[in-house]
Amino acid sequence: xxxxxxxxxxSFHWYEGIKELPWEMTPTAPKRTLxxxxxxxxxxxxxxxxxxxxxxxxxxxxxxEACQWHKTAHSCSGVVNATKEMLQLRxxxxxxxxxxxxxTRKSLFDSLVAGCVPVLFSKASLVQYSWHLSEEDxxxxxxxxxxxxxxxxxxxxxxxxxxxxxxxxxxxxxxIAEIAPRLQYAVVPKRIGNG
Numbered sequence: 001x002x003x004x005x006x007x008x009x010x011s012f013h014w015y016e017g018i019k020e021l022p023w024e025m026t027p028t029a030p031k032r033t034l035x036x037x038x039x040x041x042x043x044x045x046x047x048x049x050x051x052x053x054x055x056x057x058x059x060x061x062x063x064x065e066a067c068q069w070h071k072t073a074h075s076c077s078g079v080v081n082a083t084k085e086m087l088q089l090r091x092x093x094x095x096x097x098x099x100x101x102x103x104t105r106k107s108l109f110d111s112l113v114a115g116c117v118p119v120l121f122s123k124a125s126l127v128q129y130s131w132h133l134s135e136e137d138x139x140x141x142x143x144x145x146x147x148x149x150x151x152x153x154x155x156x157x158x159x160x161x162x163x164x165x166x167x168x169x170x171x172x173x174x175x176i177a178e179i180a181p182r183l184q185y186a187v188v189p190k191r192i193g194n195g
């Protein structure tokens with residue numbers, strides 16, 4: 001009667017020997033100097049999401065000091081073993097996750113496990129993971145920009161992200177630190193519990 005989804009396995013796999021968990025906000029953690037990082041293809045099989053991605057790509061590449069887009073092939077194989085790109089998630093404050101061929105994306109879980117705040121353009125992107133994330137969790141750890149805000153109203157997503165107060169960003173990062181352990185497929189370090 002009901003369908004429940006399991007999170008995509010992240011490209012990050014943490015273990016007991018890790019000195020610093022990627023979602024933790026510590027003085028020695030990498031500084032998050034990049035406003036936004038997007039990993040994915042510009043083209044999808046869906047016209048609405050392709051249009052959104054083209055607009056985001058244009059806005060992102062117009063401001064390379066604030067936003068980086070790492071283009072991948074039009075498939076998940078473009079991000080497998082992409083260690084450099086995965087580590088860059090730790091340097092970004094926000095990780096926009098526009099829908100692609102489907103409403104959800106693996107990058108949502110890579111972002112969360114890396115401590116980067118996902119930017120959703122469809123609330124449906126995470127609500128199907130109700131066994132792992134409550135609606136409150138989703139609201140606490142993400143920024144939501146309705147797709148029509150970019151596609152129809154032609155707003156710049158970078159300006160929207162810049163308008164988010166630092167205090168709100170920190171609150172979201174702390175919320176990510178609370179839920180990240182239960183979103184990874186690895187043995188959770190004893191010092192943070194069972195996730």
